[in-house]
Amino acid sequence: MPDAPTAALDEPEDRxxxxxxxxxxxxxATRLVxxxxxxxxxxxxxxxxxxxxxxxxxxxxxxxFGSLDTWRGEASFRSWLFTIARRxxxxxxxxxxxxRLVASLDEEGATEVAGGDDVLGGVIAAESAxxxxxxxxxLTPTQREVFLLRVVEGMSYREIAGVAATTEGAARVxxxxxxxxxxxxxxx
Amino acid sequence: xxEDWDEGELRDRLPLLAAGTxxxxxAAALRARVATDADLADELALLGALRSAHLAAPAVDVAxxxxxxxxxxxxxxxxxxxxxxxxxxxxxxxxxxxxxVAVGGLATWMxxxxxxxxxxxxxxxxxxxxxxxxxxxxxxxxxxxxxAEIRDLDGLPSEEPEVGA
Numbered sequence: 129m130p131d132a133p134t135a136a137l138d139e140p141e142d143r144x145x146x147x148x149x150x151x152x153x154x155x156x157a158t159r160l161v162x163x164x165x166x167x168x169x170x171x172x173x174x175x176x177x178x179x180x181x182x183x184x185x186x187x188x189x190x191x192x193f194g195s196l197d198t199w200r201g202e203a204s205f206r207s208w209l210f211t212i213a214r215r216x217x218x219x220x221x222x223x224x225x226x227x228r229l230v231a232s233l234d235e236e237g238a239t240e241v242a243g244g245d246d247v248l249g250g251v252i253a254a255e256s257a258x259x260x261x262x263x264x265x266x267l268t269p270t271q272r273e274v275f276l277l278r279v280v281e282g283m284s285y286r287e288i289a290g291v292a293a294t295t296e297g298a299a300r301v302x303x304x305x306x307x308x309x310x311x312x313x314x315x316x
Numbered sequence: 317x318x319e320d321w322d323e324g325e326l327r328d329r330l331p332l333l334a335a336g337t338x339x340x341x342x343a344a345a346l347r348a349r350v351a352t353d354a355d356l357a358d359e360l361a362l363l364g365a366l367r368s369a370h371l372a373a374p375a376v377d378v379a380x381x382x383x384x385x386x387x388x389x390x391x392x393x394x395x396x397x398x399x400x401x402x403x404x405x406x407x408x409x410x411x412x413x414x415x416x417v418a419v420g421g422l423a424t425w426m427x428x429x430x431x432x433x434x435x436x437x438x439x440x441x442x443x444x445x446x447x448x449x450x451x452x453x454x455x456x457x458x459x460x461x462x463x464a465e466i467r468d469l470d471g472l473p474s475e476e477p478e479v480g481a
Contacts, residue, residue: 149388158382165381170373181374186381193385260369279363280370282335300328310366 142205146196161189164206167281168213174276175217188213207287214291263313267306274299275306326356334363
């Protein structure tokens with residue numbers, strides 16, 4: 129099944145910003161970092177990297193901007209960043225050879241996006257959010273990575289395949305298996 | 317834009333609808349379909365809740381990241397020029413050294429009878445021949461090799477030749 133070209137929505141502005149940066153406009157870099165750093169940080173956290181996550185995000189951008197000449201635009205700028213971030217995470221795990229800490233996004237340092245004035249409603253929503261996160265935490269690492277790229281970042285299977293070093297077909301299977309697992313957990 | 321999605325295609329697009337990454341017209345068509353199907357509506361609500369639960373991101377320091385970025389190529393011409401200048405200076409120094417060795421060697425060779433086995437004149441001639449190559453066309457490795465050869469040259473015979481022996 130042809131997948132939706134989700135990357136196309138952000139690509140024109142990203143390309144324009146990259147061109148401006150390459151022409152010497154350093155403000156374009158700030159804009160690109162503002163646009164993508166939160167999602168890269170979220171992705172790094174979803175891979176289980178809590179310690180040094182900020183450094184990984186920074187290294188991702190340093191690596192990306194240092195090799196922008198090699199970015200041919202075949203992948204979206206965002207998925208290219210995610211690919212770099214994923215490689216850095218894997219490199220760090222290989223070199224450090226240490227047990228990783230599973231990130232818990234509701235801990236200190238997290239930035240809450242949703243908000244509300246209703247305290248009771250907020251508590252219920254928070255409990256629901258915890259349960260939803262627990263459901264996702266039961267997924268295998270690959271399922272979780274694919275599932276969050278699809279549901280949170282809204283990536284196409286093609287983008288996910290590029291980031292997660294898999295195929296579009298496998299990404300689709302992982303997504304549907306993950307959704308079934310999450311449903312089963314929530315229904316139990 | 318097609319709207320004749322089958323069940324699988326519809327469900328595949330729901331997370332993209334929840335994330336807001338579908339093109340506007342496609343999203344509108346999909347929402348219209350979801351509005352008529354309770355199962356799809358439930359799945360979309362679940363996906364929306366899952367997305368919200370995972371939207372929180374660790375805080376990022378944009379200024380710190382930007383400060384660590386390399387300067388854009390267009391903003392660092394001086395560094396490039398400095399590199400070119402250093403290379404030209406290196407070429408000139410090698411050329412000057414080679415010229416001194418060659419002239420010295422030739423002068424010695426012309427003014428004396430070359431003793432058998434004296435290597436310096438041959439080495440100087442070799443260096444002179446090498447000067448026929450445009451030095452600025454050499455690679456860094458070639459320049460280094462040439463510089464090493466020049467350093468190894470004594471330039472002058474180690475012993476005074478025997479005149480009129």
